[in-house]
Amino acid sequence: MVLSRRMATALMLGTALAGRGALAQSDRQARTLVVAVSSDPVGLEPAANRAEPVGSEIILNIFDTLVAWTPPAFKALEGRLATSWSISPDGRDFTFVLRPNVTFHDGTKLDAEAVKFSLERTRELNSYMKASFGLIREITVLGPLELRISLSEPMPVFLSLLAQPQAGIVSPAAVRKLGDGFGAAPVGTGPFRFRSRAADTNIVLDANTEYFRGAPKLQRILYRVIPDASTRRLELENGGVDICQQNGQLTSLPVEDIKAFRANPAIEVIEVSSQIIRQLEFNNNNPDSPVHDIRVRRAIAHAIDYDGLINGVLGGTAERVYGPLTSNSWAFEPAMREMAPNYDPARARALLAEAGHAPGSLSFKLYSFQGSLWGSVATFIQANLAAIGIKATVEQTEFPALRALHVAGRFDIALDGRQPWYNDPDAHITIGYLSSLANTAMSFRMPPDAELDALILKAQTTVDFEQRRALYQQVQRELAARVPAAYLFSNKIIVFKRANVKGLVVNSAPPLSEYWSVWKEAR
Amino acid sequence: MARYLAWRLAALLPVLALVLVIVFTLSRLIPGDPATTLLGPGATSAQIAALRAQLHLDEAPLLQFTAYLGGLAQGDLGRSLKSGAPVLEEILLRLPATLELSLLALLLALLAGIPIGVWSAVRANSGFDHAVRVVSLAGVSMPAFLFALLLQLVFGVWLGWLPVSGRASPFFLTEPVTGFAILDALLEGDGEAALDAFLHLLLPTTVLAAFLAATLGRFVRNAMLEVLGDDFVRTARAKGLREGAVVFRHALRNALLPALTIVGLKFAEMLGGAVLTETVFAWPGIGRYMFDAIRNRDYPVIQGTTLVFALIFLLTALLVDLLSAWLDPRLRRGMR
Numbered sequence: 001m002v003l004s005r006r007m008a009t010a011l012m013l014g015t016a017l018a019g020r021g022a023l024a025q026s027d028r029q030a031r032t033l034v035v036a037v038s039s040d041p042v043g044l045e046p047a048a049n050r051a052e053p054v055g056s057e058i059i060l061n062i063f064d065t066l067v068a069w070t071p072p073a074f075k076a077l078e079g080r081l082a083t084s085w086s087i088s089p090d091g092r093d094f095t096f097v098l099r100p101n102v103t104f105h106d107g108t109k110l111d112a113e114a115v116k117f118s119l120e121r122t123r124e125l126n127s128y129m130k131a132s133f134g135l136i137r138e139i140t141v142l143g144p145l146e147l148r149i150s151l152s153e154p155m156p157v158f159l160s161l162l163a164q165p166q167a168g169i170v171s172p173a174a175v176r177k178l179g180d181g182f183g184a185a186p187v188g189t190g191p192f193r194f195r196s197r198a199a200d201t202n203i204v205l206d207a208n209t210e211y212f213r214g215a216p217k218l219q220r221i222l223y224r225v226i227p228d229a230s231t232r233r234l235e236l237e238n239g240g241v242d243i244c245q246q247n248g249q250l251t252s253l254p255v256e257d258i259k260a261f262r263a264n265p266a267i268e269v270i271e272v273s274s275q276i277i278r279q280l281e282f283n284n285n286n287p288d289s290p291v292h293d294i295r296v297r298r299a300i301a302h303a304i305d306y307d308g309l310i311n312g313v314l315g316g317t318a319e320r321v322y323g324p325l326t327s328n329s330w331a332f333e334p335a336m337r338e339m340a341p342n343y344d345p346a347r348a349r350a351l352l353a354e355a356g357h358a359p360g361s362l363s364f365k366l367y368s369f370q371g372s373l374w375g376s377v378a379t380f381i382q383a384n385l386a387a388i389g390i391k392a393t394v395e396q397t398e399f400p401a402l403r404a405l406h407v408a409g410r411f412d413i414a415l416d417g418r419q420p421w422y423n424d425p426d427a428h429i430t431i432g433y434l435s436s437l438a439n440t441a442m443s444f445r446m447p448p449d450a451e452l453d454a455l456i457l458k459a460q461t462t463v464d465f466e467q468r469r470a471l472y473q474q475v476q477r478e479l480a481a482r483v484p485a486a487y488l489f490s491n492k493i494i495v496f497k498r499a500n501v502k503g504l505v506v507n508s509a510p511p512l513s514e515y516w517s518v519w520k521e522a523r
Numbered sequence: 524m525a526r527y528l529a530w531r532l533a534a535l536l537p538v539l540a541l542v543l544v545i546v547f548t549l550s551r552l553i554p555g556d557p558a559t560t561l562l563g564p565g566a567t568s569a570q571i572a573a574l575r576a577q578l579h580l581d582e583a584p585l586l587q588f589t590a591y592l593g594g595l596a597q598g599d600l601g602r603s604l605k606s607g608a609p610v611l612e613e614i615l616l617r618l619p620a621t622l623e624l625s626l627l628a629l630l631l632a633l634l635a636g637i638p639i640g641v642w643s644a645v646r647a648n649s650g651f652d653h654a655v656r657v658v659s660l661a662g663v664s665m666p667a668f669l670f671a672l673l674l675q676l677v678f679g680v681w682l683g684w685l686p687v688s689g690r691a692s693p694f695f696l697t698e699p700v701t702g703f704a705i706l707d708a709l710l711e712g713d714g715e716a717a718l719d720a721f722l723h724l725l726l727p728t729t730v731l732a733a734f735l736a737a738t739l740g741r742f743v744r745n746a747m748l749e750v751l752g753d754d755f756v757r758t759a760r761a762k763g764l765r766e767g768a769v770v771f772r773h774a775l776r777n778a779l780l781p782a783l784t785i786v787g788l789k790f791a792e793m794l795g796g797a798v799l800t801e802t803v804f805a806w807p808g809i810g811r812y813m814f815d816a817i818r819n820r821d822y823p824v825i826q827g828t829t830l831v832f833a834l835i836f837l838l839t840a841l842l843v844d845l846l847s848a849w850l851d852p853r854l855r856r857g858m859r
Contacts, residue, residue, distance in 0.1 A: 028694050039815065042561075042605055050562055127573045128562065195696075199616050200807035202693055222693045226805040227815075231688045234675050238687055400555020400820050407559070 031219035036241040045183035046168035047125040051421035056165040057512040063168030063188030091154030091463035098145040104171035105193040112147040117172040191516035217519035244496045255315040270495040278417040279485040285445040299351035301341035301486040318489035331425040331472035339480045348388040359389030366392040367414035444484040557820040601823030610827040619702030621808035632735035640743025662737030671803040688805040727804040746778035787843030791836040
């Protein structure tokens with residue numbers, strides 16, 4: 001008894017002291033935004049960034065790019081470090097005029113040389129950007145604030161890539177001074193400057209009061225690394241973190257948690273359409289697989305109750321997707337809404353019979369990622385398939401193992417997803433459907449198709465915007481006829497934030513938030 | 524004694540070598556490849572092949588292993604495939620957090636487990652004994668993550684007494700010197716930050732200690748009951764010694780010997796539990812680092828962390844043997 005009383009006293013004393021500390025801290029806290037992230041960033045170095053979400057978001061808050069997508073629609077680009085730009089009629093030369101009087105966090109001036117230095121550095125060092133930045137033939141400095149980027153062939157998507165974290169403009173002076181250590185103390189022109197990083201614990205950014213768009217309203221951003229989803233939820237409910245981002249990952253928070261948050265007045269749930277696509281993929285490259293027969297693929301696509309999946313299993317946290325592009329893409333073909341297979345089990349059974357498969361004669365392993373929500377999606381589809389007489393066994397596999405199976409083509413049907421890392425239809429179409437890339441991890445497995453490949457490459461390189469849109473619409477119709485997958489849903493980007501956090505702009509593709517405009521109201 | 528110690532330390536090497544071979548083989552047998560994982564779903568096969576070459580993953584496994592051993596001989600554990608940072612540096616950065624947590628948990632388990640075990644034995648079959656039996660059964664059988672969540676909910680959210688997760692309040696930005704949070708705060712002369720770090724330790728320590736404390740309590744109780752029935756205890760009582768002296772000076776000393784072995788073994792098991800506890804409490808230790816590495820197929824990190832865990836395990840076993848010898852003169856003879 002004595003022991004427990006002592007312990008209780010010690011605990012109470014501790015709490016009281018902590019309470020006093022909390023009062024002293026409250027001023028600091030009011031202007032500090034705490035963001036929960038699920039893992040340590042891989043790096044904060046634009047020249048090494050491989051589109052990993054945590055690092056990419058932090059990079060976009062430390063560095064500026066020449067151009068950026070305009071909120072809230074994110075369908076047009078606006079100037080950031082560039083005030084204006086022009087593109088030559090052949091689509092090869094991009095000329096930029098830079099904003100004057102912009103300084104890096106180390107006090108050095110931004111100029112055309114710095115931009116040239118940064119983009120060339122990414123081209124040299126970042127193997128991830130080899131296919132795109134490798135096309136940069138030459139960067140010519142035309143004046144202190146003017147430069148021209150010349151490509152070896154036309155690439156309309158190039159401007160969009162310049163809005164990516166890999167194209168962040170770094171301080172050449174800092175790179176020369178820090179060498180390999182630049183990633184550990186990155187220096188850009190962005191709204192926040194790097195302060196410190198503790199492994200697996202936090203990353204701290206301080207406001208750049210000299211920022212050219214105006215000083216951020218926040219004093220500090222604190223990224224807290226919290227790997228466990230339920231801990232992130234408790235911390236958000238408790239006020240230990242201000243923002244918790246779903247980052248388009250199904251595994252981040254269970255649907256039940258999202259429902260609980262919606263009912264909590266202290267927390268606001270922001271839901272934004274994304275360009276992420278989740279699908280049931282067919283291995284159409286294996287002639288021995290039953291899914292090589294388009295009738296079987298069609299049957300499976302008609303067997304799935306899309307609305308039931310979205311509203312039931314996913315609790316409305318996703319939207320319908322009709323084909324290889326989401327309906328919010330500028331290149332979306334409206335006719336896809338009618339062309340996409342609808343839920344029609346009778347039709348599915350008829351197609352299977354036509355293909356010569358008696359009910360119960362087909363059985364598949366249905367591969368899926370790990371996590372309870374992926375499990376629920378797989379079970380739902382399993383039931384849908386059972387209803388048309390296909391037996392499916394669900395195999396939930398770790399990401400690396402699933403990728404290995406995928407690349408080797410050792411599957412018939414598998415759940416999979418595509419999250420474009422830049423805002424252009426090219427991000428889904430070229431990597432996904434170019435049959436010459438069919439044996440890579442990213443691509444849908446389809447037989448060689450010279451006609452389709454030619455169309456995709458034409459769409460990729462056509463300079464005129466309207467022509468390009470028409471070409472992508474044609475690609476979508478062509479793909480609908482080939483049924484490379486049953487397109488299941490597009491999950492929304494969901495951001496949970498404390499109700500007193502204001503001014504947040506949620507970017508849709510890629511889903512990386514900028515915190516320049518954010519402030520916290522006194523609680 | 525010195526010869527015995529040298530011999531035992533030398534015997535560690537073949538064991539560690541065996542551990543290394545097993546881990547090296549196993550990590551390469553798990554399906555999935557680090558380059559694919561690192562590049563994520565957006566990568567083409569050309570990008571993956573380029574990264575594989577950059578990371579030397581395209582070389583023959585035997586060549587990779589000999590290169591790794593060569594580095595190891597010079598104290599180089601390789602570089603993380605994910606971050607590119609030296610593995611040894613990354614481990615040393617995280618080791619204090621794990622040590623802080625596990626040593627405190629050990630202390631807590633000893634402070635709770637031994638008195639409870641003694642008291643249950645002295646008052647065998649009393650209400651206290653029965654209550655302890657139920658609680659320790661719960662302590663042994665409740666999964667750590669559930670217990671952690673329960674504590675977070677009660678003390679973190681409902682009562683608001685203790686922080687839910689983390690190693691320190693993010694608003695205290697102390698510069699790491701030793702890597703031990705409380706010590707660093709005290710070195711900076713910041714009492715508030717030290718208290719804050721201490722409060723952050725309480726919940727994860729409790730979770731980690733619970734299993735050991737419960738096992739230890741049960742074990743000490745049974746050992747004590749056995750010893751209390753021995754002839755020498757009867758003799759001690761017959762001599763007219765006070766009950767306190769009988770229990771603590773005579774019975775407990777003998778009961779603690781087998782308990783020490785259990786503590787040693789369970790401490791190693793507890794380190795395994797640290798992987799989960801560190802993840803749930805966002806604790807930046809090597810358990811979590813290892814867990815992430817396995818998920819990412821970060822081979823050098825998997826190897827490095829396993830090596831460290833194996834080393835801790837083996838050194839703990841050695842320490843237990845030495846302590847047993849110190850406590851029991853009969854064992855000392857065998858060590859000369």
